Amino acid sequence: MTPLDCFHCGEPADGEPPITLQLDGQTRFFCCQGCKAVCETIHSEGLTGFYQLRTETAITPRQLTDSELDRLRELDHPLVQQAFVSPVKGGQEAQLLIGGITCAACIWLLENHMKKQPGVLSFSVNHTTQRARLVWAQDKAALSDLLIAIHELGYTARPYQSDAVEDQLKAEHRSMLIRLAVAGIGSFQSMMLAFPLYFEFVSGLSPEFVSFFRWFSLLVATPVVLYSAGPFFRNAQRDIRTRHLTMDVPVAIAIGLAYLASAWVTVMGGEEVYFESVCMFTFFLLLGRYIEVQARYRAGLTGNALAGFHPTVATRVRGELTEIIPAHEVKSGDVVRIRPGETLPIDGVILRGQSTLNESALTGEYLPETRVPGDTVHAGSINGENPLDVQVEKSGAQTRLSGILRILDRVQSEKPPVARMADRIAGKFVGRVLILAPVVWVGWWLAGADNAFDITLSVLVVTCPCALSLATPTAITSATVKLRRHGFLPTRGHALESMNSIDTVVFDKTGTLTRGELSLINTHVVGSKDEDTCLRLAAGLERYSEHPIARVFHNRPAATVDHVNNHLGGGLSGQFGDQAFFIGHKAFVAQHISASEPESELHSGMEIWLASENEWLACFRLDDQPREDAAQAVKALQDAGIRTLLLSGDRSGHVRQIADMLGIDEAIGQASPEEKLDVLNKLKSEGRQVMMVGDGLNDLPSMAGAGISVAMGSAADLTQLKADAVLLNGQLMQLVEALDTSRRTRKVIRQNMAWALVYNVCALPLAAAGLVPPWLAAIGMSLSSLIVVLNALRLGTETRPVDRG
Numbered sequence: 001m002t003p004l005d006c007f008h009c010g011e012p013a014d015g016e017p018p019i020t021l022q023l024d025g026q027t028r029f030f031c032c033q034g035c036k037a038v039c040e041t042i043h044s045e046g047l048t049g050f051y052q053l054r055t056e057t058a059i060t061p062r063q064l065t066d067s068e069l070d071r072l073r074e075l076d077h078p079l080v081q082q083a084f085v086s087p088v089k090g091g092q093e094a095q096l097l098i099g100g101i102t103c104a105a106c107i108w109l110l111e112n113h114m115k116k117q118p119g120v121l122s123f124s125v126n127h128t129t130q131r132a133r134l135v136w137a138q139d140k141a142a143l144s145d146l147l148i149a150i151h152e153l154g155y156t157a158r159p160y161q162s163d164a165v166e167d168q169l170k171a172e173h174r175s176m177l178i179r180l181a182v183a184g185i186g187s188f189q190s191m192m193l194a195f196p197l198y199f200e201f202v203s204g205l206s207p208e209f210v211s212f213f214r215w216f217s218l219l220v221a222t223p224v225v226l227y228s229a230g231p232f233f234r235n236a237q238r239d240i241r242t243r244h245l246t247m248d249v250p251v252a253i254a255i256g257l258a259y260l261a262s263a264w265v266t267v268m269g270g271e272e273v274y275f276e277s278v279c280m281f282t283f284f285l286l287l288g289r290y291i292e293v294q295a296r297y298r299a300g301l302t303g304n305a306l307a308g309f310h311p312t313v314a315t316r317v318r319g320e321l322t323e324i325i326p327a328h329e330v331k332s333g334d335v336v337r338i339r340p341g342e343t344l345p346i347d348g349v350i351l352r353g354q355s356t357l358n359e360s361a362l363t364g365e366y367l368p369e370t371r372v373p374g375d376t377v378h379a380g381s382i383n384g385e386n387p388l389d390v391q392v393e394k395s396g397a398q399t400r401l402s403g404i405l406r407i408l409d410r411v412q413s414e415k416p417p418v419a420r421m422a423d424r425i426a427g428k429f430v431g432r433v434l435i436l437a438p439v440v441w442v443g444w445w446l447a448g449a450d451n452a453f454d455i456t457l458s459v460l461v462v463t464c465p466c467a468l469s470l471a472t473p474t475a476i477t478s479a480t481v482k483l484r485r486h487g488f489l490p491t492r493g494h495a496l497e498s499m500n501s502i503d504t505v506v507f508d509k510t511g512t513l514t515r516g517e518l519s520l521i522n523t524h525v526v527g528s529k530d531e532d533t534c535l536r537l538a539a540g541l542e543r544y545s546e547h548p549i550a551r552v553f554h555n556r557p558a559a560t561v562d563h564v565n566n567h568l569g570g571g572l573s574g575q576f577g578d579q580a581f582f583i584g585h586k587a588f589v590a591q592h593i594s595a596s597e598p599e600s601e602l603h604s605g606m607e608i609w610l611a612s613e614n615e616w617l618a619c620f621r622l623d624d625q626p627r628e629d630a631a632q633a634v635k636a637l638q639d640a641g642i643r644t645l646l647l648s649g650d651r652s653g654h655v656r657q658i659a660d661m662l663g664i665d666e667a668i669g670q671a672s673p674e675e676k677l678d679v680l681n682k683l684k685s686e687g688r689q690v691m692m693v694g695d696g697l698n699d700l701p702s703m704a705g706a707g708i709s710v711a712m713g714s715a716a717d718l719t720q721l722k723a724d725a726v727l728l729n730g731q732l733m734q735l736v737e738a739l740d741t742s743r744r745t746r747k748v749i750r751q752n753m754a755w756a757l758v759y760n761v762c763a764l765p766l767a768a769a770g771l772v773p774p775w776l777a778a779i780g781m782s783l784s785s786l787i788v789v790l791n792a793l794r795l796g797t798e799t800r801p802v803d804r805g
Helices: 033-044 049-053 066-074 104-115 143-152 164-198 207-228 230-242 248-268 275-299 400-413 417-446 452-462 466-485 495-499 509-513 531-542 586-592 630-639 654-662 673-685 697-705 717-722 733-768 774-797
Strands: 019-023 026-030 085-088 091-099 120-126 131-136 156-159 313-318 321-326 335-338 346-352 355-358 369-371 388-395 488-490 504-507 514-525 562-567 571-576 579-584 606-612 616-626 643-647 666-668 690-694 708-712 725-727
Touching: 019 033, 026 033, 033 104, 033 143, 049 104, 066 143, 091 143, 104 120, 104 143, 131 143, 143 156, 164 207, 164 275, 207 230, 207 248, 207 275, 230 248, 248 275, 248 417, 248 452, 275 452, 275 774, 335 346, 417 452, 452 733, 452 774, 466 488, 466 495, 466 733, 466 774, 488 733, 495 708, 495 733, 504 509, 504 673, 509 514, 509 654, 514 531, 531 571, 531 579, 531 606, 531 616, 571 586, 579 586, 586 606, 616 654, 630 643, 630 654, 630 733, 643 654, 643 673, 654 666, 673 690, 673 697, 690 697, 697 708, 725 733, 733 774
Parallel strands: 504 643, 504 690, 643 666, 690 708, 708 725
Antiparallel strands: 019 026, 085 091, 091 131, 091 156, 120 131, 313 321, 313 335, 335 388, 346 388, 355 369, 488 725, 514 616, 562 571, 571 579, 579 606, 606 616
8 A cells, every 4th residue: 555545445545635644653644534534433442453454445435415314314213123123132133234344354343333332232243244233222322323333434234134035045054954964963873883783893792782772773763754854755745745756755755664664673573674774865865955955045145135126115295294104005196205315116207306217227227317207217216316206106016117027937937848858757767666666575575585675675775866866966066166266156056057058148238248337438628628637627526426427536536626516417516716617418518608519529428528617628428338358258159159149228329339349240229128038039939048148127037038047246136136147256258167167067967867877777686686785775875976976076176267368
């Protein structure tokens, strides 16, 4: 960090005049007053250890606007708190999502800072999930005051509500882990008792001692069968009732028969018990399924997936009065007030107010749209800088956003042909096994064999499709772990398996092939001041606005401009020295100066003009630019023989231009979510195997309609949650790596399936001939599974670097 870097956040500290603070006898420079204020807070609380402990620089703090403070104050309303606050002993507990954490020192700072706040009983942050648990005394502090204290340090905090999908994944993961642990302990204990007897390590055991071993084994195996193996029995019962056989049916029969026969022999007397086989069998089957559950649990992207687009409360206007009500109580004809920064919970028409709306959740358009009274607005849009009063036309399930989600659910509920074929094959396989087992028993019983039951049990265990069931999930999990390290995260078990057949990749434009945000393309100086001065003046004016256009200038050195006024829908004006300056759309600037307008050049982006009261100074050209590796990724896909297509809902003339820049021949613009789905369906009807890469809610139906859907890491949480995979780091080249890994995964899956088939074909006649006792059948099945797992793990170690060109 150089002396001209901000001591707190590391950004350039080159403001005019410089912002400094004396700390421990040294002069520290800061990029803004916010960083200086945070540093003073940390120093006054004696938490300066943060600067020694941290491994990453902090983020630049941002001062809360009046509207943001109002939204935080609303969180004190009991109706709002119902969703994320629960009473605990001594106070109230809130689950929060913390933003801006860069390293472990941030958590140390937050926890120590919050412990000094009045009313806080406890505050802890989970580094992995960046979720916090706050317990406070409601009579000593308001929740909003505590959240503001977090914002004072430069971090953000908002209510966290886990969604149903996350809760289900957590419960499934926790339950499976406990079942696996019980089965593992049972297997270990029963094998300790069984091995000495099998291999005669202990000779001369009395019948009483053998009986004791059996009773103890029964005690150990009972919780394994009743608890750990419970899902197998429930699934088998369901399958038999619905006449749709799966692999759980022979598994449940083998476990149930072996346990009951062993219990009978323990109580009534007999030759053989199979408790160790039952425990081992259950443990290895659960291990395979746990691997699959673990992959889905880790891949489950959550974080208020629906809350960002479906607000839980709304502000209803009645005359001069306002009241906060649950969003589901809003009716057609009501008037609701949408404050700056809030998400619309309804579809309706603006009655009063004028503002810009970010409608990217619905249209994919990255530029905010100005909306005035009489315009129609939709749920899921985010209000910009001014409050709006909207008359409700549609609410709840009737909104356009809900319609998009219904399309998504309908498409996802349709099973692909491959899945239907796999179901049929599994049903036939299980049916053959269930017919074969009683035939073997009848044959040996008619032959007068005393061990007919043992042989039948061995056949059931040997033919148990454990290796077959592990063949696919273990390979996919191994490949998933590898790809996760590279930033490509499959969130569905079928994703990698299905990607090997992809021959067409369809890209969304905004936020996928492009950055999804405005950036400064160039500065065209037309007046007497140089480019650097113009940029500083622009930054000095725009620092007083939170408009997306203004953010382009926020991280630049700024001149100190006074008396800044925000002119809605036009731009900003302010005073620097003894002159007035204006920045904004050309028509707005032209209204305030007498100099004749300079000519504009034709281009696809947006022009922002800067002028003094006497002359035009500069034109700033803003546009959304392609990602750095977009052209390289498109070329790599085309070189691999994969067809690429650009499909966008963008209404600007940008679509064709981006396609030409990246070398994509086919480009379709102005497509609604429904039209995107129609394009995908047409490609599928031509026999194409399609991957859709998108960013935004408007891509969800088409993403679900594709064979594989990939969401960008910057996409909305809901998009990530429903996608088959997420490109966490936004590097499009990882798509090429993922497709290559999927082909290697298919190869490993085929090897695993071939091995499982060879094992069953060889082991089945040996078991049917009475040459394999049940305990050996369980070991053989386990070894077969182990071979499959070890082969799959090779996927995680193979490294074939993507050609970076």
